[in-house]
């Protein structure tokens with residue numbers, strides 16, 4: 001039977017993490033995890049025990065006689081407390097949709113569990129093939145095509161499908177893991193390797209990991225497959241499938257330099273090692289900041305290090321996000337806004353050009369305006385009310401770029417040297433713990449206490465108003481040449497003048513993406529669907545964008561060409577969105593195709609055919625972008641039975657139906 005805990009009540013009143021069913025403040029708070037699991041590629045399961053050190057709340061707060069864990073798509077077999085069998089329940093919590101949040105696993109405590117004591121709670125469990133944190137890849141989806149592969153993605157609330165846990169960022173644990181895998185496999189985790197793997201002689205090996213810095217559960221990660229590594233500095237190594245490991249080492253050779261710059265801007269690096277693993281192409285994000293081991297998409301492998309800023313971004317998270325963490329997902333901007341700020345500082349120093357900070361921010365502003373136009377209004381607030389939604393649905397450029405713009409507004413008020421000092425002090429103050437937006441504001445105000453210039457800052461507007469913040473002014477000097485060329489092509493499109501002849505072969509990737517972004521933004525501002533297909537064809541003849549090996553360039557040119565209804569781009573885009581599954585690229589491409597005349601049918605058919613290639617999160621998001629149902633079949637169950645592909649088709653059938661009925665009625669009335 002469900003009995004509301006004090007944490008449930010706090011959650012209902014929105015004063016606690018609304019995405020977790022755990023009870024750290026009224027039942028027990030996890031502080032350390034010992035994970036002992038075996039991976040099974042045939043059954044697509046991970047099974048074993050998760051043993052937690054759990055601190056019982058102080059007298060008076062310990063109102064529950066059980067500890068609650070988040071648990072989704074897991075099988076729980078057995079639980080113990082301090083070695084003795086303990087009763088458990090899997091409880092559905094009212095108003096918490098099971099298909100999003102899972103259930104609450106309640107492990108009952110013995111009556112002698114004293115306030116402020118620590119108990120050991122052990123849970124014997126198994127994942128299921130439905131566990132959304134894990135993507136199990138068949139050999140065909142790897143480069144080597146011989147061995148299966150798996151990687152996890154726990155942010156935001158998928159850790160509960162990997163192991164029972166208190167899946168709230170505010171609950172941080174240190175962890176140790178003992179992982180059994182087939183002997184051919186390399187096993188990596190978001191932790192430090194304790195020793196070389198031990199071959200058990202039965203085709204299995206044991207790998208041991210230790211994460212001594214407390215982490216939120218969304219930062220627990222595995223990557224297992226046929227992998228090789230290359231050392232790129234004393235504390236950095238890159239990992240990838242053997243066929244691309246050298247290319248990966250080349251692409252990310254600047255990692256140590258980024259780390260050093262980041263340390264100079266922040267505090268000494270706290271995590272020991274910084275390794276990078278380049279994952280198979282279905283990885284849905286550019287990168288994920290798993291501690292000690294950043295995960296990246298292979299779409300960064302442009303061959304010229306031009307997309308390595310994603311590594312700088314993930315390095316920045318070693319401080320902003322992983323050390324100082326958002327208290328709940330509603331304060332996600334504190335992770336991402338700060339990380340964009342630090343990433344741009346790192347890249348400006350790496351390029352030895354202070355103007356790069358603003359140049360990159362111009363691209364970020366476009367990202368923000370695009371997303372604000374697309375999102376439900378509430379998700380355009382810096383602090384959204386996530387309520388009963390899956391945080392994945394609220395994910396967008398808003399926390400990244402609105403958050404970044406808030407920070408640079410503050411920086412411009414107090415001046416760069418003072419703000420950079422403040423950043424260091426903030427990281428020092430909140431390292432190892434979590435922070436809310438209010439705590440950030442209070443800390444900023446106390447740090448700059450007495451300075452009149454901060455008095456008028458409209459925190460409420462920044463935090464709570466939907467839509468775009470005030471338009472910032474950026475130094476546009478590095479963007480000028482790109483914007484000029486964009487204007488020249490837009491004039492050509494309107495029949496004014498010849499095709500521009502500027503040679504861009506020596507341009508940086510940022511200049512080229514800025515040029516394409518400028519065209520896209522201007523068309524949007526003018527309310528135009530796109531340029532003419534003659535324009536995109538001419539551009540392609542001159543620049544060869546459609547054969548670019550640079551994913552950021554190909555992506556933007558694809559969008560421009562789809563907007564132009566240029567059929568020459570169709571095979572190129574379809575190839576692009578079926579050979580990599582990074583949501584940043586596949587979602588806008590599918591959306592644009594779906595909105596176009598030439599591409600709608602192809603988009604639906606391509607998604608249906610390739611659905612299993614994509615990560616579960618990407619499957620869900622693309623299906624929702626194209627208004628397909630859960631199974632990606634298009635339309636409702638009834639429509640499926642009728643073989644109706646999409647809502648436009650349904651509308652057409654409806655209109656035809658009304659017309660036929662009208663004609664019949666007319667004929668009938670004539671006969672009378």
Ligand SMILES: CC/C=C\C/C=C\C[C@@H](O)/C=C/C=C/C=C\[C@@H](O)CCCC(=O)O
Nearest residue numbers: 155156285286287329332391392394395584
């Ligand atoms: C307000 C939103 C609240 C919470 C959302 C938190 C997490 C959302 C979840 O969907 C996970 C996101 C993971 C992101 C990882 C890396 C990004 O920086 C990648 C950005 C896009 C890209 O470069 O591909």
Ligand SMILES: [Zn+2]
Nearest residue numbers: 313317336339
């Ligand atoms: Zn990030």
